[in-house]
Amino acid sequence: MAEELDLDCVIVGGGVVGLAVARELAMNGREVVLLEAEPMTGSVTSARNSEVIHAGLYYATGSLKAKLCVAGKHRLYEYCRERNIPHRACGKLVVASSEQELRYLEKLSSQAEANGVEDCYLIDAVELSVREPQIRGFAALVSPSTGIIDSHSLMQAYITDIEANGGAIVCNSPVIEGEFAEGKIRLSVGGRDPVVIQARLVVNAAGLNAWTVSERLLGLNVNTIPSRHYAKGCYFALTGRAPAKQLIYPVPEPGGLGVHLTLDLAGQARFGPDVEWVDAIDYDVDASRAQGFYSAIRRYWPDLADGALQPAYSGIRPKIAGPDAGGGGDFVIQGPEQTGHPGYVALYGIESPGLTASLAIGQKVARLAK
Numbered sequence: 001m002a003e004e005l006d007l008d009c010v011i012v013g014g015g016v017v018g019l020a021v022a023r024e025l026a027m028n029g030r031e032v033v034l035l036e037a038e039p040m041t042g043s044v045t046s047a048r049n050s051e052v053i054h055a056g057l058y059y060a061t062g063s064l065k066a067k068l069c070v071a072g073k074h075r076l077y078e079y080c081r082e083r084n085i086p087h088r089a090c091g092k093l094v095v096a097s098s099e100q101e102l103r104y105l106e107k108l109s110s111q112a113e114a115n116g117v118e119d120c121y122l123i124d125a126v127e128l129s130v131r132e133p134q135i136r137g138f139a140a141l142v143s144p145s146t147g148i149i150d151s152h153s154l155m156q157a158y159i160t161d162i163e164a165n166g167g168a169i170v171c172n173s174p175v176i177e178g179e180f181a182e183g184k185i186r187l188s189v190g191g192r193d194p195v196v197i198q199a200r201l202v203v204n205a206a207g208l209n210a211w212t213v214s215e216r217l218l219g220l221n222v223n224t225i226p227s228r229h230y231a232k233g234c235y236f237a238l239t240g241r242a243p244a245k246q247l248i249y250p251v252p253e254p255g256g257l258g259v260h261l262t263l264d265l266a267g268q269a270r271f272g273p274d275v276e277w278v279d280a281i282d283y284d285v286d287a288s289r290a291q292g293f294y295s296a297i298r299r300y301w302p303d304l305a306d307g308a309l310q311p312a313y314s315g316i317r318p319k320i321a322g323p324d325a326g327g328g329g330d331f332v333i334q335g336p337e338q339t340g341h342p343g344y345v346a347l348y349g350i351e352s353p354g355l356t357a358s359l360a361i362g363q364k365v366a367r368l369a370k
């Protein structure tokens, strides 16, 4: 028979968001145990992204994405400085390839300002070619507060904070199912040593699997669970030198930000992610998608040589809105009032900018859980 444990807070999922939530709760004096299904934390979506610190330009003003991205970005830069986490505020250029796209940049600039991002400005084609001689465009929006970060060092710092504040992280521990019982939540945890846990607070931060975790909680009103959609994004690495010193984005496409140029902290360039709506989780990168990449990238970097792109990796965006709804959709963070249970907090659709927003999401969840 499985052992039964009585705990205060259980976080389901050890990606960057679950870790940030566990860190915040542990620092608030709560007893925290984080359960991770995989053999290590941070190995799913948190290991399959662009590692960009987003400024907060794109998201609808007043949305959770806009608020938590801007607040999270400021906290993240501060935290990186305090903890010596490798990062660089390298800036980014959103490039318009036509006069029509310039109209979009003007709207984006106003939206950024309304979101509290006050450092963006437009430059013309001449200024663009002075700043980035290999990049072509009609105009560009400059975002100086966009940056890049070593996300694994960030997650390691969160783990250090969790453990320093008495929290525990247990890997190889998938939550299989659960039920609401006498003001608590009982969870059955699988793995090598199955266990049953009773917790006063459960935070579902299971990323792509958050919907399934909620569906398997007996007693949860299923109408509280939003719809689930997955949008895969593939990356291709560039052989040779990066064509720019900062990040280069086109104007966004439905479901994603467009095939952009990101740099890692060593200055190596990769392109992506594109958007492919999928039903199942599969991280293979189909080499034939390169064709779409060459044409998308040559709109802003005409000199990209044939054969310079190599398949790299992919990630899958958990989304609450599918292609029929334009592929947008906000983060969904349900506190006890929305889940209908005093001890259950559920997070759905934590796609980009979840990495940037992670510290702010942690704070929001801790407030909801009080």
Ligand SMILES: Cc1cc2nc3c(=O)[nH]c(=O)nc-3n(C[C@H](O)[C@H](O)[C@H](O)COP(=O)(O)OP(=O)(O)OC[C@H]3O[C@@H](n4cnc5c(N)ncnc54)[C@H](O)[C@@H]3O)c2cc1C
Binding pocket: 012, 013, 014, 015, 016, 017, 018, 019, 035, 036, 037, 038, 041, 042, 043, 044, 045, 046, 047, 048, 049, 050, 051, 052, 053, 054, 173, 174, 175, 176, 205, 206, 207, 208, 209, 210, 213, 233, 273, 314, 315, 316, 317, 318, 350, 351, 352, 353, 354, 355, 356, 357
């Ligand atoms: C292609 C792509 C590019 C992105 N680029 C950026 C970017 O540049 N900047 C940015 O800010 N954000 C970006 N994001 C978003 C960011 O990566 C995510 O928001 C963030 O990683 C989500 O973290 P998470 O902890 O919610 O999910 P995850 O990292 O997926 O973690 C969830 C964890 O839950 C575990 N789990 C699942 N089921 C169970 C269970 N039953 N029991 C126990 N554990 C379970 C999983 O194993 C996993 O480790 C991008 C996302 C994608 C897909």
